[in-house]
Amino acid sequence: MLLGYVRPHRWTLLAGALLSLVTGATGLLLPLVARGLIEDLSDDRPITGALLLLSVLVLANAALGALGSYVLRRTAESVVLGARRALSSYLLRLRISAVDRSEPGDLMARVTSDTTLLREVTTDSLVGFGTGGLTLLATVVLMGVVxxxxxxxxxxxIVVAGTVLGVIVPRINRASRQAQDAVGVMGASLERVLGSLRTVKAAGAEEREERALHAAAEESWxxxxxxxxxxxxxxxxxxxAMQSAFITVxxxxxxRVATGAISVATLVAFLLYVFYLMSPIQQVVGAVVQYQSGAAALSRIQETLLLPAEPAPTGTGTGTPVGADAVPARKAAVDPVDPVDPVDAVDAVEQLDPVAPEGPASLSFTEVRFRYADDLPYVHHGVTFEVPPRGMTAFVGPSGAGKTTVFSLVERFYEPESGTVSVDGLPVPDWELDRLRATIGYVEQDAPVLSGTLRDNLLLGRPDADEExxxxxLETTRLDGLVGRLPLGLETLVGHRGTKLSGGERQRVAIARALLRRPRLLLLDEATSQLDAVNEAALRDTVAEVARTTTVLVVAHRLSTVTSADRIVVMDAGRVRAVGTHRELVAGDPLYAELAATQFLATAP
Known part of the structure; x- marks a missing residue:
């Protein structure tokens, strides 16, 4: 796996390694030159040449060492950058089900903390082991010559020391892995608290959460x-080992000098090599130690890359299904599931294009069964319904009936266990994912707003939208008044998760963001739950206007927002129990009649 990150930088890494080897070679020549210098002094020969050569070697060693170190460090940073880019891109493509099973704080630690260790693994481990090993081998050969x-x-x-290291190294690996896991747990704990800091403060739970954070930090420590x-x-x-070797030598x-077996110059040269031997040995040992730490980080990164992810985007985003021409789209546009004005139907067909289809989309569910995990109960038990192109379709029913799950399956955040979800008559899995989502505008139940400016949030799904x-x-969603009051208008920062906006303002921002995408299928999940009566009425009129040219699906608990819908799908316990207009359902479905009576809507508007 490490080689996969290193491969794009192999030539600069090789250059740095060669510089390190040349640096080591100049260092290995120093003892030999020193021995010659000592022999020249002993034999009363001129030493100018030897001193000059020694000086050149020292300067060359320092210059090449600095250059090699820079090249290696720069390459290591490039490896870290590549790993972070690859990992962050992969995290953005994770399936929602994989994110549901993970801790966001731990995933963030893998992008930040774990990838940082690749820096040391690249330079100290990969290159250090290679250059250190070669330098060690060359030093041993020269020591044998001396x-x-x-x-x-x-x-x-050295063999005795190597045996001891063989016992220690596996323990480094285990401890490093547990340390990195502990960092991930600490990050998850911190993200949990910061993500709900208002709730924690309102509950007076600061001390309890503080203890939990401290416990996670202490475990990491x-x-x-x-x-x-x-x-x-x-x-x-x-x-x-090296100190023992020096004393023994x-x-x-x-x-041996006393017996005349070797000269003093030879002993001095050999002792210098012992000193030089310390560096490659420590380099090799350090490489092994760093690799154990890096291996733990690499293992965690690999675990992340094994999480299920969505296919990479194709970058087209035209809304055209895979392998589909204009014919199925045109058929869906005029499918007589529900009566549509003939003129409108013709207009819808004329707007469609085989490259970039326009006009409202149709939707159908056929015997869909779904649950969020194998150990959880089913949310949908054979859900079946059809939504023709154009108009408003509302989903109502008790909490837990599976209404929001309908939208998640349309967006393909999850895959049904059985049955078929189709858009424009084509099963959702047969669409290219980015093209499918380019067709849809989705306003989530909690209307999340991202940190950044108001403009950033509005243009999130369509950055090329013009000012007009x-x-x-903004006028359609009644945000123009808010923009006029803000000190910097659209360039005003909205705060973390939009904390500088009210709940109703965040909902209107989310709706405006969805409308700017010019969707063919607009999904509104409780999109008016935090609006006051005036803004709710205005937005209801806006949605009704949009529904004239777009297929609009609305999940609502307040029936007042959907009584004028073209059709209402009543869901209960993961099943569709009735479909009709408000009048029809009040008269024909007891559950809907009860919901309407509870909200004083028992009579038709």
Missing amino acids: DPVLLGVTLAV RQSVRAAKWSAAAGNTAGL LAVGGA TVRHV
Whole structure:
């Protein structure tokens, strides 16, 4: 998996690795030059050339080392950037069902905290292991050339240290994984509190939530300290091994100098190599340690990339179904499920185009069964209904009847367990997803507003809308007065989740955002629940006007908003029990009559 992130930067990574190798090579030459310098001094020969060469090597080592370090660090940051872009793009395509089973704070930690560890894995682990290993091998070869006996002594000490490291390294991996998981839990806890901070404050639950946050932070601290403990043990083991090797070589080498087996210059050169051996060994050990930490992060990233996701968008967004020409769309536009004015039907057909179809869309559910999870009860039990193009269709019924779920299935946020959901006569799975959603305007029940400016929110679904279109929609939804009062007009920041707007204003923003998309199918889920009577009446008139040229679906608990609908679908316990007009249902369906009587609407308007 790591190689997948590194592959686009392989050439710059290779350049940095080569620079590191050249830096190591210049360092390896220093002991040999130093030995020659000592021998020149002993034999009373000129040392100018040796000093000059030594100076050049030192400067070259420093310059190449700095350049190589920069190239590697820059490449590592590029790897992190690529991972974050890929992961964030994937998170945006996650299926809603996958998000329902995940903690948003933990997912955010994977994009931020986990990807940061890739920086160290790329430089310290991947490159460090390669360059450090090659430098270590070259150093050992040169040490063997200088004196094989002292090399044997050095390797014996290193083998003992390697055995100890083999025991420590797996513990680093486990501790690092638990530390990263703890960071994710802490992020989830923090996101939970900040997302409902008003509720927490109103309930006086700050201290309880504070304790929960502190507990999550302390668990992260404990696991991180545990990982640091084993990492420190690994680093100190390598350092201790090199110190032991130096002392052993000094003792054995001193004895060999005393017996005349080697010269003092040879011993000095070998000791310098022992010093140089520390760097590649620590580099290799550090690479192994960093990889264990990075492997935990990579594992968490891989888990995220295995979550079910929607197909990547094609970028067309024209509203044309996959493999469909104009014929099925035209048939849907004039399908006589419900009487439509002949002139309007002809107009609808003429507006359709095989490349970018216009005009209202039709919708049908056929024996749809659905539940949100295998361990949850069914929400829909064979739901069947048809909505012809154009006009307003309302969905009413008790809470939990499955009304909002209808919209979620139309948007393909979820897939039905059985049955068929069709738009324009074509099953929803046969549409390209971005084209399907380009056909739909959706106003959610809680009318979310994103952090940013009012303009950003309005143009979220149609960034290319011109000023005249925006102005018209603002007037239609009665937002023009709000814009006039705001200090910066459309450029005013609305706050986190629109906290600077009232509930009714947020609903009108959500409706305006949906209308700007010029949808062929408009879904309104309790879109007027937070509006006052004046604005509700105005918006009801607006929706009725839109329904003349668009298919409008409305979920409503207040029947006053839908009594004039062309058809009303009454749902109860996941089933469609009746379809008709307000008059017909008051007279023919007991549940609807009861709902109408409760809201003083028992008689027809």
